[in-house]
Amino acid sequence: MNYKELADLLFPDAKPVSYYEEKYPARNLKEGAAVVRFAPSPTGFVHIGGLYQSIINRKLADQTGGVFILRIEDTDQKRQIENGVVQIVDSLKDFDIIPDEGMTGENTEKGIYGPYKQSDRKDIYQAFAKYLIEQGKAYPCFATPEELEEMRNKQEAAKIRPGYYGIWAKYRTLSVDEAAEKIKAGEPWVVRFKSMGQEDKKIKHHDLIKGNIEFPENDQDIVIIKADGLPTYHFAHAVDDHLMRVTHVVRADEWLSSVPLHLELFKALGFKTPKYAHTASIMKEDEGKKRKISKRKDPEAAVSYYHEEGIPSQAVCEYLLNIANSNFEGWRKANPDKDISEFKFELGKMSVSGAVFDLIKLLDVSKNVISKYTKERIYDEVLTWAKRYDTELEEMLQDKEYSLKVFGIERGNAKPRKDIAKWSDVKESIIYMYDNKFLNSNTEYQFGNINDKEEIKKILTSYMEKHFNMQDDKQTWFDKIKDLSEEFGYAREVKEYKQNPENYKGHVGDVSTVLRVALTGRQNTPDLYEIMQVLGEESIKTRMEKAKK
RNA sequence: GGCCCCGUGGUCAAGCGGUUAAGACAUCGCCCUUUCACGGCGGAGACAUGGGUUCGAUUCCCGUCGGGGUCACCA
Numbered sequence: 001m002n003y004k005e006l007a008d009l010l011f012p013d014a015k016p017v018s019y020y021e022e023k024y025p026a027r028n029l030k031e032g033a034a035v036v037r038f039a040p041s042p043t044g045f046v047h048i049g050g051l052y053q054s055i056i057n058r059k060l061a062d063q064t065g066g067v068f069i070l071r072i073e074d075t076d077q078k079r080q081i082e083n084g085v086v087q088i089v090d091s092l093k094d095f096d097i098i099p100d101e102g103m104t105g106e107n108t109e110k111g112i113y114g115p116y117k118q119s120d121r122k123d124i125y126q127a128f129a130k131y132l133i134e135q136g137k138a139y140p141c142f143a144t145p146e147e148l149e150e151m152r153n154k155q156e157a158a159k160i161r162p163g164y165y166g167i168w169a170k171y172r173t174l175s176v177d178e179a180a181e182k183i184k185a186g187e188p189w190v191v192r193f194k195s196m197g198q199e200d201k202k203i204k205h206h207d208l209i210k211g212n213i214e215f216p217e218n219d220q221d222i223v224i225i226k227a228d229g230l231p232t233y234h235f236a237h238a239v240d241d242h243l244m245r246v247t248h249v250v251r252a253d254e255w256l257s258s259v260p261l262h263l264e265l266f267k268a269l270g271f272k273t274p275k276y277a278h279t280a281s282i283m284k285e286d287e288g289k290k291r292k293i294s295k296r297k298d299p300e301a302a303v304s305y306y307h308e309e310g311i312p313s314q315a316v317c318e319y320l321l322n323i324a325n326s327n328f329e330g331w332r333k334a335n336p337d338k339d340i341s342e343f344k345f346e347l348g349k350m351s352v353s354g355a356v357f358d359l360i361k362l363l364d365v366s367k368n369v370i371s372k373y374t375k376e377r378i379y380d381e382v383l384t385w386a387k388r389y390d391t392e393l394e395e396m397l398q399d400k401e402y403s404l405k406v407f408g409i410e411r412g413n414a415k416p417r418k419d420i421a422k423w424s425d426v427k428e429s430i431i432y433m434y435d436n437k438f439l440n441s442n443t444e445y446q447f448g449n450i451n452d453k454e455e456i457k458k459i460l461t462s463y464m465e466k467h468f469n470m471q472d473d474k475q476t477w478f479d480k481i482k483d484l485s486e487e488f489g490y491a492r493e494v495k496e497y498k499q500n501p502e503n504y505k506g507h508v509g510d511v512s513t514v515l516r517v518a519l520t521g522r523q524n525t526p527d528l529y530e531i532m533q534v535l536g537e538e539s540i541k542t543r544m545e546k547a548k549k
Numbered sequence: 550g551g552c553c554c555c556g557u558g559g560u561c562a563a564g565c566g567g568u569u570a571a572g573a574c575a576u577c578g579c580c581c582u583u584u585c586a587c588g589g590c591g592g593a594g595a596c597a598u599g600g601g602u603u604c605g606a607u608u609c610c611c612g613u614c615g616g617g618g619u620c621a622c623c624a
Contacts, residue, residue, distance in 0.1 A: 226622040512583035524585035
């Protein structure tokens with residue numbers, strides 16, 4: 001028996017690889033176009049690192065006129081979850097990332113290089129495994145888990161490098177006839193790659209992010225087809241990225257150490273190797289040490305977290321883009337109104353080591369992003385968020401016309417307010433503007449410097465009877481507050497007061513504070529004049545009465 | 550432990566043999582201001598460490614220390 005016959009015995013139905021080579025022809029793209037992919041396993045939510053990869057991939061494809069593929073790596077059936085693919089598609093969509101090709105739903109896809117879900121590509125992998133076996137570059141292995149376990153124990157005890165290689169690769173040297181016998185006898189098998197590498201030889205690799213790296217060659221006879229007939233990651237990576245005509249593999253740097261293996265696999269299969277870009281992981285500070293941000297320990301590792309908190313996806317993307325290319329910040333400052341898509345991203349500018357995720361900084365980015373939104377956009381976004389996460393807020397926003405006025409306070413001008421960093425902050429910052437909330441609450445008035453109850457009552461009464469007029473413009477309005485201040489022995493100007501504090505009980509700021517607290521229950525608010533314009537005469541009068549009680 | 554990568558203020562980071570070692574966030578102070586949020590100005594704060602190489606090292610080389618990644622029929 002020869003290799004060819006052995007291969008036929010193992011995979012009798014597999015098509016020749018030429019069939020697939022023809023089915024998935026080279027792409028007709030312009031020179032320099034990057035074909036990239038994001039290839040998560042559907043094990044649950046999208047990780048912040050996955051989003052990071054996706055943003056980079058999306059930009060690379062956009063900038064070069066290339067293609068961004070979403071492929072699902074579901075070859076480990078033990079880790080599947082319900083609707084895993086939909087969750088990934090939807091999460092990316094939340095951040096405005098739409099792949100050009102690949103999965104679009106749990107079982108739907110677009111593109112002609114599919115299937116894009118690995119579990120649907122079993123035949124393809126087997127065809128290529130068969131091809132390797134035929135050439136003697138792969139072989140069936142009959143090692144049981146117990147055997148492997150024993151081997152590992154021996155290696156550990158002897159303090160030598162663990163793994164299935166060299167003299168430890170027991171079934172590598174099995175004759176074709178012996179192997180065929182075992183197969184016919186029904187013994188379970190996997191397919192292993194027959195590595196020709198030597199551990200004491202070096203291999204050079206140029207990574208688009210990490211630069212030049214030297215590794216020992218791979219000499220492990222890794223499993224390429226598992227007992228269940230599905231491929232391992234390594235084999236699927238080689239076959240898929242070749243057949244999908246991927247040009248640039250952008251993936252997390254935890255894969256860096258398997259580059260020698262991948263290179264050898266591509267070579268054995270006769271594939272052209274793609275360019276690799278290994279991105280540094282996003283880290284988390286934990287008790288003074290850095291570690292990879294983790295799904296299990298860190299809620300902020302899931303992109304859904306940002307959605308729940310109400311941090312606009314644009315802010316998350318800008319923050320991540322800044323981690324990717326730190327010159328983004330400067331670009332944003334110089335081009336405050338441009339779309340992210342105009343920023344020129346460069347792989348070569350990525351940091352080689354992992355950045356600690358900084359939520360405070362993200363919030364700062366977010367604050368700036370939000371400050372540029374129109375009141376209409378803020379209203380829409382807050383409402384959408386509230387519908388999902390805060391019914392009380394949703395209810396408050398029912399009066400759209402009024403809410404727009406609230407969001408319009410100090411907004412839409414040259415120096416918009418920057419006091420909202422996330423939608424979950426909104427309720428607290430505007431709740432007092434709503435009569436049904438404010439008037440029905442037990443407001444604890446803290447009037448600040450002026451705290452004599454009688455004095456406060458007199459000030460409020462005088463203001464409402466003698467000065468208040470809804471029609472006043474801002475200047476007139478404020479002049480009247482100055483008049484009011486003078487009337488009660490407070491300085492018209494803060495400066496006057498500071499020069500001669502003994503002449504006054506306080507200054508116009510103290511009086512303003514009394515009005516502010518009476519109307520809003522707070523000492524700190526946006527511009528009082530604008531607030532009063534929004535509240536309207538009716539509400540102002542009611543609030544004043546409430547405050548006097 | 551083997552292999553690989555990395556080490557500039559609290560965090561993200563410019564820097565590519567000669568710099569007063571940028572900038573952003575955070576922090577502190579002052580100014581602006583009727584409060585707040587902004588905005589402006591300023592302060593404090595860094596080249597892990599020891600050896601080389603060099604007229605000169607944050608920058609190049611080696612060691613040490615520290616951090617990270619990886620060593621599955623998981624991806």
